[in-house]
Amino acid sequence: MRVQIAIIGAGPAGLLLGQLLHGAGISAVIIEQRSQEYVLGRIRAGVLEQGTVELMDIAGVGGRMHREGLVHDGTELCFKGERHRIDFHKLVGKTVMIYGQTELTRDLMDARRALGLPTVYEAANVAVHDFDTAHPRVTYEKDGLAHEVQCDFIAGCDGFHGVCRASVPTDALHTYERVYPFGWLGILSDTPPVSDELIYVNHERGFALCSQRSTTRSRYYVQCPLDDKVENWSDERFWDELRLRLDREAAERLVTGPSIEKSIAPLRSFVAEPLRFGRLLLAGDAGHIVPPTGAKGLNLAASDVRFLWQALEDHYRGNQTALEHYSERCLARIWKAERFSWWMTSLLHRFPDNGDFGRKIQEAELEYLVHSEAASTSLAENYVGLPFGE
Numbered sequence: 001m002r003v004q005i006a007i008i009g010a011g012p013a014g015l016l017l018g019q020l021l022h023g024a025g026i027s028a029v030i031i032e033q034r035s036q037e038y039v040l041g042r043i044r045a046g047v048l049e050q051g052t053v054e055l056m057d058i059a060g061v062g063g064r065m066h067r068e069g070l071v072h073d074g075t076e077l078c079f080k081g082e083r084h085r086i087d088f089h090k091l092v093g094k095t096v097m098i099y100g101q102t103e104l105t106r107d108l109m110d111a112r113r114a115l116g117l118p119t120v121y122e123a124a125n126v127a128v129h130d131f132d133t134a135h136p137r138v139t140y141e142k143d144g145l146a147h148e149v150q151c152d153f154i155a156g157c158d159g160f161h162g163v164c165r166a167s168v169p170t171d172a173l174h175t176y177e178r179v180y181p182f183g184w185l186g187i188l189s190d191t192p193p194v195s196d197e198l199i200y201v202n203h204e205r206g207f208a209l210c211s212q213r214s215t216t217r218s219r220y221y222v223q224c225p226l227d228d229k230v231e232n233w234s235d236e237r238f239w240d241e242l243r244l245r246l247d248r249e250a251a252e253r254l255v256t257g258p259s260i261e262k263s264i265a266p267l268r269s270f271v272a273e274p275l276r277f278g279r280l281l282l283a284g285d286a287g288h289i290v291p292p293t294g295a296k297g298l299n300l301a302a303s304d305v306r307f308l309w310q311a312l313e314d315h316y317r318g319n320q321t322a323l324e325h326y327s328e329r330c331l332a333r334i335w336k337a338e339r340f341s342w343w344m345t346s347l348l349h350r351f352p353d354n355g356d357f358g359r360k361i362q363e364a365e366l367e368y369l370v371h372s373e374a375a376s377t378s379l380a381e382n383y384v385g386l387p388f389g390e
């Protein structure tokens with residue numbers, strides 16, 4: 001098979017890129033190691049920045065998102081048992097959209113199938129070759145048969161554990177990393193959300209987050225030790241712990257029910273530089289990870305894809321240097337989101353070695369944040385998504 005772009009990975013980055021390239025008349029195949037059902041079964045992000053919403057519209061797949069997604073004008077921060085609202089719309093004139101990564105992925109998969117665009121699921125032993133030459137190749141096996149794809153470029157959209165970044169010679173890559181000393185235990189339940197907006201909680205027992213997928217489906221998280229196991233957490237124990245971390249009104253209003261998903265995610269900050277090696281271009285989690293506290297992971301994947309799609313379109317229109325700035329353009333925005341996610345994480349969690357001094361500093365910063373318009377505006381501006389620098 002020969003295509004212009006071989007996309008590795010059918011997560012949000014790969015699928016969105018595939019859709020945008022199709023709109024630009026650029027041929028692509030997506031090669032994914034898992035099944036479609038497996039990809040859709042992963043419960044992850046839930047908050048879309050306006051820029052991500054716009055990109056879904058440009059890709060022609062925004063219909064259901066606008067019908068079913070919930071527009072949020074602000075969010076709440078809870079500390080010392082009291083909630084404080086940050087009004088994004090009032091402060092920066094923008095909003096966010098609550099629409100689960102699962103739904104966004106499903107819309108992109110459905111659109112791709114309807115257009116008959118080539119996607120290989122359950123591809124084994126995917127390998128990328130010769131990306132430092134003008135003739136890159138991808139090989140994989142499917143149903144026991146070996147396949148080869150020849151292409152102009154390889155888009156590495158294969159997530160943090162993918163093969164693309166791992167195929168780059170280590171001396172060509174600089175990585176930056178911080179691993180946090182706790183995880184998030186999350187559950188999904190078909191219960192009405194405790195509040196109309198998200199609640200981020202700083203509590204002496206640890207961080208908690210009340211999020212949602214719809215008016216009838218909730219997503220809640222509590223900070224837990226890194227070595228904790230899902231098996232240690234019955235639904236009852238989870239609800240009891242969450243209730244303890246909420247303010248009194250929310251604790252009384254919380255509607256509990258059976259969980260339909262429960263998992264523990266570690267928290268990490270990670271950036272690989274650069275994001276381009278010859279004709280291999282990394283996008284999304286393949287190049288960087290943020291802790292979920294700022295709701296930036298999926299949105300960063302979308303912003304890389306925006307830069308990549310535009311650079312590839314320019315390249316095929318004859319601009320021979322269009323791809324040269326891809327990495328630096330992405331990284332400028334990535335590092336700002338890394339900073340914001342690290343800051344939100346530091347502000348809201350209990351760190352084992354922070355001590356009383358650290359706790360007092362957190363409290364002072366939270367007080368400042370909710371009572372200073374300048375500080376609230378800074379949070380709002382970052383949360384809804386910084387500009388693309390265009």
Ligand code: RFL
Pocket residue numbers: 008009010011012013014031032033034039043044045046047101126157158159160161162163164264265283284285286292294295296297298299301
């Ligand atoms: P994805 O979604 O990981 O998709 C990568 C795809 O590549 C496939 N793949 C391969 N395919 C072929 N060959 C190989 N060798 C391959 N290796 C991997 C994988 O099967 C997969 O289908 O990356 P992408 O597209 O860059 O999208 C990024 C987002 O998924 C990610 O940033 C967010 O979901 C991060 N994240 C969260 N972000 C938020 O904003 N809020 C959250 O609450 C939130 N929760 C999470 C998360 C990420 C998690 N991970 C990665 C463990 C919870 C978890 C558990």
Ligand code: PHB
Pocket residue numbers: 044045046047198209211212219292293294295296
């Ligand atoms: C979620 O709904 O899963 C979610 C929302 C906001 C975050 C992280 C996760 O910051």
